[in-house]
Amino acid sequence: MRAWRASNKQNQTAVASLLGITQQNLSQIEKGTRPVSLELRRKLVELLGIAPEDLGLSSGQARSFIASDDASPHIAFSRFQWRNQRRWLNQHRSELAQLAVNLYPAEYRVPRTPLISHPEWVAAGPVELSTLNLTLSEQPHPVVVDGSESETEPVRPLRVGTTHFERYTSVIKHLDPPTLFESRPSYRLLSADLVTNKFEFGLAAYFDxxxxxxxxxxxxxxxxxxxGIPTDPAQLRGQLPFRDLIGDPFDPARRAIIPAITTLTIRLRRYPAEPSFLLHWRDPAKVATAAGVYDVIPAGEFQPSSVALWDRTNDFDIWRNIVREYSEELLGEPEFDGTRTQPIDYDNWSLYRELTQARQDGSVGAFFLGTGMDALTLAATMLTVVVIDDDVFERVFGDAVRYNDEGEIVAVGGGTPTEGIPFTAECVDRMLSSEPMASPGAACLALAWKHRDQLLGF
Structure with a gap:
């Protein structure tokens, strides 16, 4: 309560009046000498907007952790501030990304998007996915910056006494866990060369x-x-020590660059219908990253399907990762969560076999556009586009789900999710200029529109 009042600049008299209790009772509550009834806790949630977990009302790990550790006022205030800031971050990711992109030189910016990319990381045009040459190094590759530095202490609240949580993911796990939150082996980008189409990867963990x-x-x-969000990023000079510590965002030796794969799915509708693209709303309650914004679909981390050693090589393929995401995000199939003991038999998996055969027949095209980073978080993404003939799309994805484990597939005007959003100048402009959109999805859309003649005529 004291933390809430301090944050909202309210005195005890005003808050007590709102809650229907005396100022003396409120003072006793804040000092810890008077218990807080369940009814009053509910009032605090309803009237003041305090999160239930801040009041010990949540279940699972967060509840037990808070109940045992939040008794100290300075620990409670530290965590309260963190949760407030985390909620504000998720509510303003789109605007913050637009601000962050201006922290970097103009030559790094992908036009019309809050994504940055090294000029050598963006292809001059769509590159057929099959022409990429990926190699995997399983040797250790050290980093200089890993998020445990003193520069991150202001965003890591107190865990016990005067000791901060060791890592940001530890804070999320205990204070704000989304539905999907686990560390898995992931592929780490070590080098990229679009002249030769060669990419070298190592291994890391998602939480890295x-x-x-x-x-x-x-x-x-x-x-x-x-x-408030300043119009001039220069006003933030000296206030972003961790970002300053990162230095060159494209240096793979300084920190672990662990890319996701974001795919714009374009459906070639039968004439005279316009081509359409699929759009996804990412639910903040379900995901840890890119929450509360629109994104193209599918999108997922570039990672093996399990911790098994054999899956490191079996799943080390961009197309295989894309198809796995299609099965989960569009068809609602269970996620490959590492509980299997056998590698995926891609050649005998009906979905993979059908889409791969369609690529060979020329009714599906899969393309690579480049690699970029969300300016806000510097999270890397490999940008891809899959163009699907209408007949193949209807046969494979005709029964796509509307809701999945990460959010909702957007339907227009009461239509089905698979009808998509018209791939027209008007709709593309609206998504890029007026809607909160994840940086990678915005970049996929902007680059695909730029190269639409090549993509739609593949």
């Missing part, structure tokens, strides 16, 4: 990515929350 990327986003939100 979040410990840096989400801390960066939180740092910027923290700097903007009280005074």
């Amino acid at each position: 990515k979040l410990d840096v990327s989400e801390a960066l986003g939180h740092e910027l939100a923290r700097a903007c929350m009280d005074k």
Whole structure:
């Protein structure tokens, strides 16, 4: 309660009046000498907007952790501030990304998007996915920055006494866990050369990515929350020590660059219908990254399907990862969560076999556009486009789900999710200029529109 009043600049008299209790009772509650009834806790949630987990009302890990550790006022205030800032971050990711992109030189910016990319990381035109040459190094590759540095202490609240949580992911796990939150082996980008189409990868863990990327986003939100998002990023000079520590965002030796794969799916509708693309709303309650914004679909981390050693090589393929995401996000099939003991038999998997055969027949095209980073979090993504003939799309994805484990597939005007959004100048402009959109999805859409003649005529 004291933390809430301090954050919202309210005195005890006003808050007590709102809650229907005396100022003396409120003072006793804040001092810890008077118990807080369940009814009053519910009032605090309803009237003041305090999160239930801040009051010990949530279940599972968060509840037990808070009940045992939040008794100290300075620990409670530290965590309260973190949760407030985290919620504000998720509510303003799109605007913060638009601000963050201006922290980097113009030559790094992907036009019309809050994505940055090294000029050598963006292809001059769509590159057929099959022409990429990927190699995997399983040797250790050290990093300079991993998110445990003192520069991240302001975004890591107190765990016990005067000790902060060690990593940002530890904070999320205990104070704000989304539905999907587990660390899995992931492929780490070591080098990229679009002249030869050669990419070298190593191995890392998904949480290695979040410990840096989400801390960066939180740092910027923290700097903007009280005074609002500035129009001039120069006003933030000196307030972003962790971002300054990162230095060159494209240096794969300085930190672990662990890319996701974001795919724009374009459906070639029968004439005279316009081509359409699929759009996804990412539910903040379900996902840890790119929450509360629109994104293209499918999108997922570039990672093996399990922790098994044999899956490191069996799943080390961009197309195989894309098809796995199609099965989960469009068809609602269970996620490949590492509980299997056998590798995926791609050649005998009906979905993979049918889509791969359609690629060979020329009714499906799969293309690589480049690699970029969300300016807000510096989370990397490989940008891809899959163009699907209407007959193949209807046969394979005709029964696509509307809701999945990460959010909702957007339907227009009461139509089915698979009808998609018209791939027209008007709709593309609206998504890029007026709607909150994840940086990678925005980049896929902008680059696909730029190269639409090549993509639609593949």
